[in-house]
Amino acid sequence: MTIWQPDPNETLIARSAVSFATGAATPVAGMRWFRDTGRTDIQDELPGWPEGPRFTVRGKTERRLRSGAKFGASVLLVATLGVLESLAGSGSTGTVATLGAPEDPENEVEDFPVMWAAPGALARSLPWQLDPARRPETDRTHLAVTDRRVLVLGLLNDVDNPFDEVLWETERSHVAAATRKEFSRYDTDFTITFTDGSWCRLAGRDTNCRDDITRALENPLPLMDPDDLTPGQHQAVRELLEGKEPGGTLLIHRRPSGSVYVTYRLHDRVDPTYGIGSAAFKLMDADGQNARFRKGDI
Template sequence: MDWYPDADESTLVRTPIRFATGYAHPVLGSRWFRDTDRRDIQAELPGWPAGPAYTLHSKATQKVDRVGGGLLGGIVTAARVAVEAVTGGNAVQVGGASRSKPQDPANESEDFPVMWAATGTVARTVPWQLDPGRSPEHTRVDAVVTERRFLLLGIGPDLTASATVLWETPRDTVAGAEQLAFSEGGHDVRVTFTDGSWVRLSTGAADKFAGVLAERRKLLPESELTAGQRERLARFVGELPATAQPPKLFRLASGIVLAEAQVPAKVGKGLFETHSILMGETGEAARPQPGDL
């Protein structure tokens, strides 16, 4: 599943990703693809296979959902988390809600668009493989952000095969990325493009993915570290397993420095654990400030 950036760029973040799924009861388990008049545009997206049709849940259905969600829903979620942690499967690991009320009712409880796109906009070009209702079993999509590009990679059931670039766009077409509080586990991110279109995605690394894409994390060369930070970085590297990748350095919005290193996980090929430290000006341990993550 290896994919490598060009010689003049580096991978700033890579994470499994998919279209988000409705969390409020009226839209539970649903997702829609809309233009700016709220028309359904699934049939207009070139090359997309047919997908499931959704309707808003009635109040009676919502009552059943509440009862089922308390026991059966919890069992299903727990089982899904356990399976995905091992397999790196199509669905993204989820947890409890971060907020009890929708922050954007029009798009989170009255409707749940995961694509908002006028004709000819960037959001309409993202691949159908992001949709859990369309993608084949035992496959997934990884999002990759480099200094120059935002890419989506297709990962098939054969983890020894190379990843396929499904889609990419220059970083300057991205206007912003925001982690959305009202979502299962706080895993949803809205990526907005400069033409006003957007997609709502879900990833277990929502804070990191949104932070890098929105440039709240600035890639930092080691030469710009202070003497104390270089000394702390050397100790951090010395404590890492031998299989660790070289660390990446980021200056966060508050000015503190984040060092991150990826270590291959034992649970499956192509999966990684992240080891990190936060450093102040002299290399001392630091706490993230509002807006950093």
């Protein structure tokens, strides 16, 4: 089994499955583009990239047809649910999720760039394997974040032998910000903005994947020293680790709400579909008791 590991003098904070994001709004649904700062398509300029699909933003006529089809499907769904509710003699059987209002219509509805980079900018160096429309079905891509670096790893979709390979890396200091995007299906999208102004829009395999990465890229890195814990928190951590396999990494995050988030991870347990999850975790208050989750804690 070949699994990438950080250097002896660095700490792995998160490793999660990611890909370039995919448009969700009707005009750009299922699509993505690679742009320079003049909004020109640059995918043919990216060195070593294989040919990929060519997309066109849907015109108003096509949007109306798609909306009409969705409306018809919605009517059928409502009618069906009404019958089911009558038969069951109960209330609503489900809810319909919506995307809400776009935060950045120009880049989420009118266009959907997943790479925004001037010539020579860092985002242009990202590997083509991040594009699910280009990489083989047998492959996956993970983003690994350490206290020193950010890396893109390529691997096989094989739990027994993922065969990790470093496809790209940069110093952590080259990342200016990582931002969760609210206007995304399933709450999986986020952007990474580099210090040269270029950026990319990625999507985690699920919300946990996204949150692990964006939390790991917070600046300054909000990791606490165990010596800073209160006696009650120390006791909570001891109880959390009871019976857990040794050899993992304990990370203690100070959260914006004032709570403390603790994770324990075994770095040799990689799931190609998701990455490295927590063998144990806890959000706790100053006394080590379970804290109520607030936005941004996780």
